Amino acid sequence: MGQFQFQTVPNIIAGLGSIERLKQILIEQKSKKLLLVTDPGMLAQQLHQPVLDILHSIGLEYSIYADVQADPPEDVVLAAARFAREEKADIILGFGGGSSMDVAKIIALLAHPEQQQKLQEMYGVNQVQGARLKLILIPTTAGTGSEVTPISIVTTGETTKSGIVSPVLFADTTILDANFTRNLPRHITAATGIDAMVHAVEAYTSKIKKNFYADLLAVKALQILYTNLRPVLEDGHNMEARQNMLVGSMLAGQAFANSPVGAVHALAYPLGGHFHISHGHSNALVFTEVLKFNLTHAKQHYAELMLHIEPKSSGSVEGLSDLFIDHMQNYLDITGLPLTLQSLAIPEQALEQLAQDAILQTRLLQNNPRELGYEDALNIYRAIYS
Numbered sequence: 001m002g003q004f005q006f007q008t009v010p011n012i013i014a015g016l017g018s019i020e021r022l023k024q025i026l027i028e029q030k031s032k033k034l035l036l037v038t039d040p041g042m043l044a045q046q047l048h049q050p051v052l053d054i055l056h057s058i059g060l061e062y063s064i065y066a067d068v069q070a071d072p073p074e075d076v077v078l079a080a081a082r083f084a085r086e087e088k089a090d091i092i093l094g095f096g097g098g099s100s101m102d103v104a105k106i107i108a109l110l111a112h113p114e115q116q117q118k119l120q121e122m123y124g125v126n127q128v129q130g131a132r133l134k135l136i137l138i139p140t141t142a143g144t145g146s147e148v149t150p151i152s153i154v155t156t157g158e159t160t161k162s163g164i165v166s167p168v169l170f171a172d173t174t175i176l177d178a179n180f181t182r183n184l185p186r187h188i189t190a191a192t193g194i195d196a197m198v199h200a201v202e203a204y205t206s207k208i209k210k211n212f213y214a215d216l217l218a219v220k221a222l223q224i225l226y227t228n229l230r231p232v233l234e235d236g237h238n239m240e241a242r243q244n245m246l247v248g249s250m251l252a253g254q255a256f257a258n259s260p261v262g263a264v265h266a267l268a269y270p271l272g273g274h275f276h277i278s279h280g281h282s283n284a285l286v287f288t289e290v291l292k293f294n295l296t297h298a299k300q301h302y303a304e305l306m307l308h309i310e311p312k313s314s315g316s317v318e319g320l321s322d323l324f325i326d327h328m329q330n331y332l333d334i335t336g337l338p339l340t341l342q343s344l345a346i347p348e349q350a351l352e353q354l355a356q357d358a359i360l361q362t363r364l365l366q367n368n369p370r371e372l373g374y375e376d377a378l379n380i381y382r383a384i385y386s
Contacts, residue, residue, distance in 0.1 A: 004211035007167050008254050009137075009148045014176040016243055019138070023054045025173055026091075029134055034062040035089035035111075037080065037104040038096045042066065047140060047180060048095055063087040065107075068100045071272055071279070073155040077103055078119060081110035084133075091134040094171075097192075098144030098279065101137045102152040105169045108132040123156070125363065128166035137171040140180040142245035143192025143280050145199055145253020147174040159273035163363060176250055178243035186233060190335035191280030193229040196249040197222060197331070198283045201291075202262050203255035204305060205298045206367045214259035217251045219308050224248030226309045230334065262368030264290045266361035267377060270354045275346055284337055288329045289380045295321060297370040342386040351381040 013021050026034070034055065042048050043066050055062050065080050084092065084107050092111070094104025109115060109122065109132045122128050137147040146152075150169040156162045181189075200222040203214055225248040231241040267290065268282035277285070295302070303320035306313050309327065313320060338344055341351075355377035359365065365372055 002211070004209070004213065004258075006211070006213045006258050007150070007170065008257065009171050009174050011173040012148070012176070012250065013173065014243075014247055014250070016178055016239060018175055019050050019054070019177045019179070022051065022136070022175060023058060025136065026054070026060055027058060029091055031091035031134060032061065033087065033089050034060055034091045034093055035084050035087060035107065036062060036064045037068065037092060037094045037107060038064070038066050038100050039068040040066055042096050042100075042140065045183070051093065051095060051138070063089065068096065068103050070097075070099050071153075071155045071161070071276065072099050072103050074119060077106050077154055078110075081107050084111035089133065091136070094135070094137045095140065097139070097141045098146040101139065101144070101146040102154070104137065105135065105146075105152045105171070106154070106164065108135040109168065119154075122164045122166070123154075123162040125165045128164065128168045132168055135171045136173045136175070138175045138177070138180065139246065139249070141184060141188060141192040142178075142181055142242065142249040143195040145196065145249050145256065147171065147176070148250050148253040149257040151257070155273065159270065159357065161269050161273055165363075174250070176243075176246040178239055178246050181242050181246065182237065182239065184236065186236065187337065188278075189232055189236065190229075190337055191278050191284060192249070193225060193232070193245060193280075194284040194287065194332065194335060194337075195280035196245070196252045197225045197229070197328070198264050198287055199249075199252035199256045199261060200225065201305065201328070202264055202367075203252065203259040205294065205301045205369050206256075206259040206262060207369050208367055209259045211259060214255045218255035218259070219305070221248045221251035221255060222305060223308055224251065226331070229331070233334065260364070260367045262364055263294070263372050266364040266368070266372070267354075267358045267380060269361055270357035271346075273357065274350065274354065275344065277344060281337055284332055284335065285339060285341065285384055286380060287332065288325055289383045291325045291328060293372065293376060293380060294368065294370045295325070301369075339384070340386050341381065341384055348385060351378060351385065354381050
């Protein structure tokens with residue numbers, strides 16, 4: 001079995017209507033002021049109203065920071081942290097997609113009264129020092145897994161992203177209530193669902209920290225996601241399937257938090273940085289081409305995953321691994337997402353820059369089952385161009 005380490009969020013509450021548990025949690029926390037971190041879309045849809053109702057019911061003072069953007073840049077993160085300090089918040093609640101939760105994690109670090117580190121000093125693995133404020137995360141999409149990961153991603157330049165990876169970023173409590181995902185548009189449901197599936201697959205094939213505990217979670221996550229994404233895409237008000245998707249996404253998040261992702265994410269990041277394609281959609285674009293590239297080094301794992309999602313499958317390792325890639329491609333096809341770079345108006349002359357940026361993602365590429373260089377990355381981008 002070998003040595004391994006596994007860490008996760010200490011308190012996970014899941015189920016339709018589980019937001020009601022927030023009331024007791026906040027009473028027990030004995031906090032004086034809460035900062036709700038979210039994005040303008042959440043406010044426009046009034047999706048956060050159940051949270052506000054609970055805050056009003058217990059008389060807890062609160063402020064709202066709602067300027068979070070997708071792929072949050074450093075200036076937004078720093079502005080949010082300043083706001084939290086000015087408001088003297090002592091508990092942070094991240095509410096929304098991955099970006100809102102990522103920003104909430106960093107605010108909890110930067111707004112702690114004893115925090116001396118600057119944001120730039122936190123980038124990398126285990127660079128965070130000191131404590132953070134109390135932190136609750138509530139996802140409104142089923143995909144990123146950010147609610148159970150110790151990772152926050154920040155856009156650090158015009159086109160580049162950096163990650164903060166530290167166990168200090170694990171939230172105190174995560175609440176998974178699919179009522180908040182009820183009215184998600186189909187394309188967001190699709191992109192975030194594929195994102196979660198990628199997390200499960202990349203965790204299972206991760207090279208350095210792969211372990212049996214993360215494997216269990218990755219397998220169960222992929223089974224749940226594979227079974228429930230199609231029903232949700234067919235009927236967005238299938239709440240049982242939506243709740244299952246939230247749980248599957250969470251399990252995948254726990255898996256890759258401990259057995260990190262690889263080349264799919266490394267090649268997806270430049271697409272988001274240069275062309276502002278959503279993270280889940282970026283993953284979908286490169287997913288199966290990376291699976292094909294890794295096949296020589298991961299076919300046993302692909303064959304095992306094929307038997308987990310379709311137990312009646314049979315054949316050789318080679319046949320099952322090929323079948324797995326076919327099944328993943330079939331799932332991409334039913335999402336209706338555009339799956340070529342040309343269809344997204346990405347110019348062909350940008351491919352070389354994308355490849356150059358992708359191979360700089362060494363934090364991710366070290367986890368990939370097969371070493372990937374510049375020409376490999378360029379060939380993958382070329383394969384999905386048209």
